[in-house]
Amino acid sequence: MHSIADIRKNPGTILAVGSYRPGYQAILDFDVLTGRASPSIVGIVGSNKRYEKYFWGNEEVLIPCFRTMSEARQVVPHTDWLLNITSARRAYQVTEDFFTAYPQAHGVHIFAEDIPEVDAIKLFDTYGSVGKTIIGPAGVGLIVPGFLKLGVVGGVDWRQIKANHLEQSGSVAVLSASGGMINELITMVANTGHALSFALCFGGDRFPTTRPLDAFLAAEADPATKHIVYYGELGGTDEYEIVELIEQGKLTKPIIAYVAGVIGESFDTPVQFGHAKALAGSKDETASAKRQALAKAGVQVAGSMSDLSQAIGVLPQDDITESHHDFSYRQASLFTSTISTETADGYAFVGKSLQEWSAEGDIASQITAGLLGRLPKSRVTTELMRTIYLLSVDHGPQVSGALNTIVTARAGKGVIDSLAAGLMTIGPRFGGAVSDAAREWFDGVEGGSTPGELVEKRAKAKQMIGGIGHKKYRLDLPDPRTEILARYADKLAVHPYFDFAKVVEEITTQKKGNLILNVDGHIAALMLDVLAQEEGYAARELEQLITADFFNALFVVPRTMGFVAHYLDQKRLDEGLFRLPDDDVLLVE
């Protein structure tokens, strides 16, 4: 088992799997109460959200969420603990996945009840016996006051954490088979003027993955622990191993113990109590026999809860410092923004005040920061954005969007209506193909299919490939705009998305000369490559951008400028209402 003293030196971080909001919130409250600088939970796996919002003291903080363990591994390269809140049927697999992704991690707490015996034994043999700490199943975890809270142990309400002085390290270790009773004992320790050194619940299953004897040895090895308080139950023979440790001189610290279940001896047939292990099949498994064996070895055995409370009460007191934190009045916000703030000095947009933006004087840089939600790391990104803007601002009055803007302006409408008419034209056939193209190149590269397979698949389904084909330009009449865009590939060390798109173009242009890689296809491929190479975007972040229609936004932003220009042009000309000439309409009877 991982040493408690080491946890105090470096508590490490936690990856949580499963959904358990109050439990996670309590861990973050514990972090704030103990003065930790950032949340110990670095990610939550098994959520469809990008982030979950939690309180961080009286403020709020976003904890990143991931669908799978491998997705988490991409973003969180290192973590120390797994908080496994999945069901009994999934808990084993999730633990295995965790150690595959994070072989260096210290350990796991498994919360679920009803883990099969064979799985518990396998967990112990595979991980516990090679030094990993597996706490549970059917328990509430481990708490090292002041340093680490791994599980619901100690409560899910910040008031419980505060009332039990869990923000400070003390001298009494509490070890328990029962999740409910560990908190009862923690409260008893706190109510009698003591603080905890640590508390560990090994759970009420037949084969706990942290054996009681491991927990006792951890307490013995922990310099802060002066006294051990133990809660055990009838069933099983773990207490005899404790007795053996004492007799061998390996366990020397004073122990106060309560072994519950003498009630079981009042009945003729063995009774199965709440926990899986709580059934005395033979005489040595009864509470009385185990109490006797412990007492004989020198353990102070309490006969009742009041005895136990008294025995703890007379232990030397710890210095308790009252914490001044109060989270009573915190309120969750209704929505979240990460890009802009209003301050006393005015407004800030993506990390800079508007005055700073103005002084810098680069609109391309501001657009890039706005679309990424953070300042770009590389000048190449801003330059590509500028080029895209300048090349996409307008493609003539004939195109659908410009035409609708013009028609609306001539109908006497104002700038908002005319611009909206133009913007609302953007869609699958006009201007909305950049995201489609990005999807093609991304799926191709990430999914591992070849350009040939993509073309074959689309041809069979008689579908267009996003980013391929132009009405006017052909292989022998190249689009001058794409030549400018293509130069960006030279600025990158590697450009897998652009390479993929170019090979697709090679195949399609053999079939038909105008099936070239068009402007949309270039923008999509090059922006993917620039974001991956220059801005450090992981595949999953690119995927999120595609889903969010980021690539179509690259078109919408400059074209908005183009539509407004057309609107103002029409107002200057003031030609009056537009009506299609009769010749241009085929009237079918």
Place this chain on the structure above:
Amino acid sequence: MARVKLSEYAAKSLLVDKYGGVAIRVRSIDDGVARLSDGQKYIVKVDQGIKKRGKQGLIRLNVTKKDAKKAIEELAEKGFERFIAEPMLLHDDDEERYLSVERMREGMRFLYSPKGGVDIEEHPESIVQYDSIKDVPLPQSFLNRLVDTMNKEHMSFVEINPLIVRGEACSLLDAAVLVDSAGSWQASWGDDDIVEVGTKAASEEAVARLNDGSPASFSFRVLNPDGAIWLLLSGGGASITIADEAANRGKADLIGNYGEYSGGPTREETQLYTEAVIEQLLMANAPRKAIIIAGGVANFTDVRKTFAGIIDALRQRMAELKAAEVMVYVRRGGPNEKEGLALMERFLTQHGICGSIHGSSDVLTTVIDEALEYIDA
């Protein structure tokens, strides 16, 4: 969540190739008998996980198809529902061996004795423990198949007595198997293959159904149908500790039930659970009765929410509770402790059935003393 017993029929169906036994239920005796063969002699046994059936007269030997119905009906008259009929295997008493295999943390533990049979307990010195399968003096092919089946079917304990060995062939004349109920979803046995010793009260069955349909956990077992103290407890550990306190006072016989709810049940689930406890309490024949609503300091179960469910149930049966002069004693801690306790105190006081109310600053077991005082007064 625990080790439970398989019926002998289900156990042998999994452990024995081409098993020749027939399961017979009391509601369809004729169907069962129809599956027996003419000209074959059978042994007919009650199959409800009961030990020492021979000595209790729950076994019939040399039964033919013709008189099987009568044999089963005789056994059914004693109140049993499940039976098993197996072809008789003629053998000498000194052929009988004993074998048990139990899953331990370190691996399987084998106990073997060449002197098996009904009197095994008289020869404890003949039982030898083996920690390695290779050392057990029985055919290895048989042992390997047994352990494979135990692993695949989540069996935790198998006891075969007697076991008859003739060359490589091993016959299981009687087999008792405990399975790990947590593994049921991966095993081929089901709920129907589990036998429970004794019959269940209606309230126990209601709680079992509640438990099956909820992510929270509920248990309820009647210990003394005419008990005076009825426990409505939360948490596996706290519930034993509180029951212990009655035993400490020498009053274990006054306890009506053992049970607990835990794992954050909803208000509605807590109400249903409470109804089952009240139902059983009202049937008890005791001069004075008390309910103890108690638990440790919860880690995550919401005290206010669960107490609201308990109050819903108490309110429904208030007239009967008052008529029976039932008093209620409360001790609980955890999330929303103050609000929950205040809610409960107001409600109980209003109806005049409030014995006492304690929070996390008072020792868990005070309520037992107070309830005993009321009952003894």
